[in-house]
Amino acid sequence: MKKESPSWRQFEQLVARIERDSRPFGWEVRSPDRIRSKITGRLREVDASIRIQSESGEKLVLVECRERSSKQDVTWIEQLATKKESLGAEELIAVSSRGFTNDARATAKYFGIELKKLEELSVTDINPVLKLDFVLYPHARFELLNVACRRFRSLEWKLPNNDFDFDLPSGISTTDNIFENAETGFSWSLNHMWHDLQEAVNPFAYVPRSGRSIVRSAGFPYPGNVRLRLKDRSEVLGDVLMTIRLWFDIERVTLEAATRRTYISNNGSALQRIEFASEMRGYEDWRVSLQAPHDASDTSSIRGGFEKPEATEQEDKRYRWIRLA
Secondary structure, eight states: OOOOOOHHHHHHHHHHHHHHHHSOTTOEEESSEEEEOTTTOOEEEESEEEEEEETTEEEEEEEEEEOOSSOBOHHHHHHHHHHHHHTTOSEEEEEESSOBOHHHHHHHHHHTEEEEEEEEOOGGGSOGGGOOOEEEEEEEEEEEEEEEEEEOOOSSOOOOOSOOOEEOOTTOOSSSOOEEETTTOOEEOHHHHHHHHHHHSOTTTTOOTTSOOEEEEEEEEEEEEEEEEOSSOEEEEEEEEEEEEEEEEEEEEETTTSEEEEEEETTSOEEEEEEEEOOSTTOTTOEEEEEEETTOOSGGGOEEEEEOOOOOGGGOOSSOOOOBO
């Protein structure tokens, strides 16, 4: 299970997403980022960066965030002014969850630092163009009901007519390498077969999103070179038939449960953002987001969409592990 990020990091990531969706397409937002100091030559971390490519070169904007219980004072702004200069940034945006003191505002104006505040947004204050009552996430679920085996008979393969010789025991581990290629010595498990099936077809195609399950079977024919190795028997196989129950659990994320924020600039302009994030384990980074100016009058100004992180090699199959019922 993925470890949840601390709240301050979630705050930074949310700010980065807001900045990304408020900028023209093609501007690159990184969070976090590491930038080399013009003074020491060492890499320094920033909460987020915005990079704008132009004919004259790259423009760098830094974004620094603080989620604290009180207003940020002049000390932090002075530190940021030094950081802005040492990293060669043209602009710097300071974001606070509680705002800034008057001295901090005056100092930020002197050093050319833009101040922004990220605060909670009530349901009643949401711009009507952003009001979406709920989002439904369909989460794929599956259960291996049975594995039937047919001994090898002939190289003249024919579709088995339910004449299977035996079923694998219900308590067998789906991760044990019980199948072996007699020619190469390569071995694999039922779980590998489940993965191979997903590579070949989408087993969830046409499965209803209503929560109702369906049962499907998948056959694996072998030309007499595959052996099943169990503790009490060894068989040369001709066919393996997996019977699987498939369904979708439907997760409903309401507007009341969604993340709702206002992103206020020091010039008085503000953005509203709503994120409907899944709370299902393993899907925490799935979200539908909507963002628009607080005074938007139509949907043409909305930015957002569905976000899903790129899977690692270990996570590249949504329906990764199967077990025998």
